[in-house]
Amino acid sequence: xxxxxxxxxxxREGWFGYRDGKTVLQDINLSLNPGTFYGLIGPNGSGKTTLxxxxxxxxxxxxxxxLFRGKPLAAYRRQELARMLAFVPQDFAxxxxxxxxxxxxxxxxxxxxxxxxxAAKDLDRVEEALALMDITQLRDRAVTRLSGxxxxxVIVARALAQDTQALIxxxxxxxxDIRHTIEIMRVVSDRVRQKGMTVIxxxxxxxxxxxFCDELVVLKAGSVxxxxxxxxxxxxxxxxxVFAVDGHIRVHPETMALGIDYVFKKEADL
Amino acid sequence: MRPVLLFTFLSVLxxxxxxxxxxxGFLQISPSEVLQVIVSKITGKALPxxxxxxxxxxxxxxxxxxxxxxxxxxxxxxxxxxxFQAILLNPLADPYTxxxxxxxxxxxxxxxxxxxxxxxxxxxxxxxxxxFSGAIGTLIAVFILASPHDNYSSNTLILSGVIVxxxxxxxxxxxxxxANEKVGIIIFxxxxxxxxxxxxxxxxxxxxxxxxxxxxxxFSRDLNIMALGARTAASLGIETGKTRKILLVWASxxxxxCVSVSGIIGFVGLIVPHFLRLLLGPDNRILIPxxxxxxxxxxxxxxxxxxxxxxxxxxxxxxxxxxxxxxxxYIFRKRQxxxxx
Numbered sequence: 001x002x003x004x005x006x007x008x009x010x011x012r013e014g015w016f017g018y019r020d021g022k023t024v025l026q027d028i029n030l031s032l033n034p035g036t037f038y039g040l041i042g043p044n045g046s047g048k049t050t051l052x053x054x055x056x057x058x059x060x061x062x063x064x065x066x067l068f069r070g071k072p073l074a075a076y077r078r079q080e081l082a083r084m085l086a087f088v089p090q091d092f093a094x095x096x097x098x099x100x101x102x103x104x105x106x107x108x109x110x111x112x113x114x115x116x117x118x119a120a121k122d123l124d125r126v127e128e129a130l131a132l133m134d135i136t137q138l139r140d141r142a143v144t145r146l147s148g149x150x151x152x153x154v155i156v157a158r159a160l161a162q163d164t165q166a167l168i169x170x171x172x173x174x175x176x177d178i179r180h181t182i183e184i185m186r187v188v189s190d191r192v193r194q195k196g197m198t199v200i201x202x203x204x205x206x207x208x209x210x211x212f213c214d215e216l217v218v219l220k221a222g223s224v225x226x227x228x229x230x231x232x233x234x235x236x237x238x239x240x241x242v243f244a245v246d247g248h249i250r251v252h253p254e255t256m257a258l259g260i261d262y263v264f265k266k267e268a269d270l
Numbered sequence: 271m272r273p274v275l276l277f278t279f280l281s282v283l284x285x286x287x288x289x290x291x292x293x294x295g296f297l298q299i300s301p302s303e304v305l306q307v308i309v310s311k312i313t314g315k316a317l318p319x320x321x322x323x324x325x326x327x328x329x330x331x332x333x334x335x336x337x338x339x340x341x342x343x344x345x346x347x348x349x350x351x352x353x354f355q356a357i358l359l360n361p362l363a364d365p366y367t368x369x370x371x372x373x374x375x376x377x378x379x380x381x382x383x384x385x386x387x388x389x390x391x392x393x394x395x396x397x398x399x400x401x402f403s404g405a406i407g408t409l410i411a412v413f414i415l416a417s418p419h420d421n422y423s424s425n426t427l428i429l430s431g432v433i434v435x436x437x438x439x440x441x442x443x444x445x446x447x448x449a450n451e452k453v454g455i456i457i458f459x460x461x462x463x464x465x466x467x468x469x470x471x472x473x474x475x476x477x478x479x480x481x482x483x484x485x486x487x488x489f490s491r492d493l494n495i496m497a498l499g500a501r502t503a504a505s506l507g508i509e510t511g512k513t514r515k516i517l518l519v520w521a522s523x524x525x526x527x528c529v530s531v532s533g534i535i536g537f538v539g540l541i542v543p544h545f546l547r548l549l550l551g552p553d554n555r556i557l558i559p560x561x562x563x564x565x566x567x568x569x570x571x572x573x574x575x576x577x578x579x580x581x582x583x584x585x586x587x588x589x590x591x592x593x594x595x596x597x598x599x600y601i602f603r604k605r606q607x608x609x610x611x
Contacts, residue, residue, distance in 0.1 A: 053501075056501070078507045087505035089499070089501040089502060089505070092498055094497070096356075096547070098497065098553075106494065106506065110506055155498075
């Protein structure tokens, strides 16, 4: 058991509500360990994005504290934090005609002093991220002229170029075809294995979460229902309780990987 | 290096525009004579005995202050427009999006209507001062209305600007109605002009435009990153709310001083950044200084055409739009065609 101080993120008794008085997150207790790939699952409106916003320090909790490497998030300078923590939000903008290369290079912003040009190391990281996301051939293309999936790969490449110890992904594969979805998940999970990166990713596809994540954090109506290893958390009763659908968990006979079948009746059968 | 080359070219172009424009007018003065006068003023050396004694007066007291003022106003408005477009992530934004021009116009109309009514005002109550106060008042109102709870998002800012501007427009309308047949004075001020601009006007414009330009250049890389959206920018180490506020305030101050000095000149702040972005790309580190040069050159040219070439002076705002509008339509259309292929 790793103590609070050693965890990368910890939230204790975290509460958050918007100004209209509706509580979005209540009494969140969470501890995320280094070198682990966390999947954040839960139905729409369960507070996943808000929880990730708290972890990314985009919003501050109303009550409780969020610690990052043992220190309150609010105590970090923004730039200092940006060297350690990358965030891929759902609502990214790509408004102006920057090239793919320029946008990925923006990921190096916290590492490059003001008025300095990018160093060789920065350019290396950018090239690496372009190659990993399979967008090297698009490098000189304006980001405004990319498809939805290409844009998403650019945004993830930007976060990878940031070269941080922790990464927060909010539905980062929602626009991608299956090949690129698997590709992103594989690249991210390689970073976890090889560099000890800590990742927390909101994922809708439970099969995808089961295949790549080490642990799952399950949210329902603003509370953490459970947290733990995929095998322990993902059960038929949990899927029924949290998502209100009948799921059937199966284990692949060779790879031992978990998969979920959804059981639903067609209208004609009713 | 490309940026060095670009800015050398733009500086030379601007200098040439200033010198050529100074030579043009009712009294034609050759560029070399203009240079001689300027150099002699700077170095303190006397001009040759044979030199026309009227030239230095025309150049130094009448033309140069007017030309330099128009350069600063043009550059200021273009830079301010570029900042508004980048911050609001909206290519339709211009220096007047937050209602700054309406505030200035209201302040100016207020003084003008009092003068029309024959109320004698103390000498410090000048039109520029009131225009500037009106602009700043508007800025404060917009900020209070937008409130920082969502880091001054584009939509709240634009909406607040529209609301404040429409109230002020009604106020201006009322003042115009009161002015009755003397409304021409107000309308003429609103259309913008550089007639009779002095060194004082030039200094006023410089005192805000120059520091503003430096502040904006300091944050120009942050401005680039903000194109990725507020959340992403914050995750890349930018104090989004604070940076937006600083940039909005400085861009608005520049707009306020420009409008106070010269009246409302449209078009420059919308089209110059737009056009240069098409040409040079969206990188604000290049775009913003280029906008300063571009805006300055455009307004010098327009003002010179109005002053020295046309048989009678046209309001400068009308002229910039008349010349620049069709030109921009052409560029815009051409680009769309290319985009479709």
